[in-house]
Amino acid sequence: MAALTLTKQQARKFLMYYHGLSRDAAYIGKEGILSFIRQVGCIQFDPLNVVGMNHELVLQSRIQHFDRNELRELLYEDRKLIDYWDKCMSIFPVEDWxxxxxxxxxxxxxxxxxxxxxxxxxxxxxxxxxxxxxxxxxxxxxxxxxxxxxxxxxxxxxxxxxxxxxxxxxxxxxxxxxxxxxWIPPELYGIPDPFEDMGDFYAWYVLRRIGSIGLLWNRPSDAWIGISGLKSAERNRAFAQLLERNLIREVQVEGISHPLYIRTLDLDRLDQAMAFEPQEKRACILAPLDNLLWDRVLIHQLFDFEYRWEVYKPVAERKYGYYVLPVVYGDEIVARFEPVKQRGKSPLTVHKLWWEEHARVDSSMKKSLRECFARFAAFHGTTFDRKSLKL
Known part of the structure; x- marks a missing residue:
């Protein structure tokens, strides 16, 4: 089957649509949380908390009026989600157990x-x-x-x-x-392994990780972290098996030498993304371990955005700061900022913001960013110190 062809802008547009980052009400409430996590397979857990933990930051950018209590209920009362190992420690639907x-x-x-x-x-x-x-x-x-x-x-x-x-x-x-x-429902607990061998397991896992990001290539990548034993030979066999079974399609993106792949079940979303034209471009804040950022080499090639989480680097080796988060606007990543650690109900404050060289900063972008930071402050139950952003 012939490969699909996309421009970089179209690939970016698809990813933003796929992750619900370009739409204000793409996912709403507890059903929205479940729907998004089922779509991407899992979201990564990390305990570091400066302005929220990673899984909370992933969801606040996608779920309208995200409420931490709703996630807690899904995990520990409704038991529709579970804490377990996937992309390192993660949260995923209990039916995947x-x-x-x-x-x-x-x-x-x-x-x-x-x-x-x-x-x-x-x-x-x-x-x-x-x-x-x-x-x-x-x-x-x-x-x-x-x-x-x-x-x-x-x-x-x-x-x-x-x-x-x-x-x-x-x-x-x-x-x-x-x-x-x-706690695991009896229809899920103790049932036989659904995969006959490691080849089938790896094929399922590779497909899952493609869906975690939306577009992914067959290259060494942080996107494969957590899949024990998946070396290049096993990965190559998994991609071949998925192509043979028509579970993925090859995507050629102009300007990128290596082919990308999309799940066949996401082709309708690709069509929806290409037809989607928002009235206004939306700004949002990404988590440091956001699904979109799992392959940072790919993100660099698609978005011209080079990102390293520098929390574990010595101060002298940091290019930006201790805890720096990317900012999306439309189908671009236009800035990054370092927040002041959030304490209680004190106003959300930005320590420093850096614009990307390719960002075309205008009044519409500034307005959208101010609205974005106001939403981010509301997620913390507080207000935003607008003077600290200097827009």
Missing amino acids: PLFAKHRARYQGWCDQNEAAVGRVHAEVKLRGVLCSSDVDEEEIVDWAWGPAKLSRAALEGMYHAGHLVIQHKVKTRKYYDLAER
């Missing part, structure tokens, strides 16, 4: 090797109910994924990754665990 059987199997080996400790922790959770790591008395220090850790923490996390436990709720970033069988 069976699809991660191969990830759980990797951690079952650790549980088997530490059978005595796992058995004790399992008995504690079964008897006492919801527990966090400080509620479990296993003081031995063991090697764990993040370095030396108490056996109690390692056992809880190992059992969680192996699917014996789930996060029943969180208090800020502290995880409270309970038995998975108590």
Whole structure:
């Protein structure tokens, strides 16, 4: 089948439409949260909180009047979403639980090797109910994924990754665990692995990641982070399988030498995006680990925007600042800014804003950015210090 051909501007327009960034009311309320996460597969969780945690920032840019409490309800009351491993720690629909059987199997080996400790922790959770790591008395220090850790923490996390436990709720970033069988619906818990082999699993996962971004290429990429064992050979086979099954289409973008790919099921959205003409261009703020930014090399080529999250860089090596967020306007990324850490109901304040060289700043753009920052302040339940933006 012949490849589709797009200009860079058309590719950008599709991505903005696909992610709901060019439309004011693309996603609304709890159903909007569910709809968006189902579309992209997952959103990435990160505990760092300067002006909200990453998953909150992803949703505030897309969900009209986003309310953190609605996300909490979907996770811990309605149980329609779940905290689990995908693109690192992530949030995804609970119906996807069976699809991660191969990830759980990797951690079952650790549980088997530490059978005595796992058995004790399992008995504690079964008897006492919801527990966090400080509620479990296993003081031995063991090697764990993040370095030396108490056996109690390692056992809880190992059992969680192996699917014996789930996060029943969180208090800020502290995880409270309970038995998975108590919270995963019976029609999903314990059913057989739906993938016959790793090839089928990788093909599904590659398709999922294409959908997480909207357009993606078959190249080394941060978009593949979290897919254990996916090397270039496995990735190539997955793309070939997806093309053969007509689950993806090749897209040639003018000015980009490598082909991109779109899910076949998203072709209608591509047509909708090409026909969409907003009355006014919309501005919005992106999260540092936003799905749109998962492949930053691709974003650089499509948007002429080079972005690195510099929170873990030494101060002397930072080009911009500690916690800097991109700003979208229409189908372009036009600026980035460093916010002052949000404290309570104090006004939202911008420390510094940098315009991109390609940005054509006019009165309409400035107006849209002021409205964008007002929405961002409202998300925090406060007002925006307009003087700090200097528009």
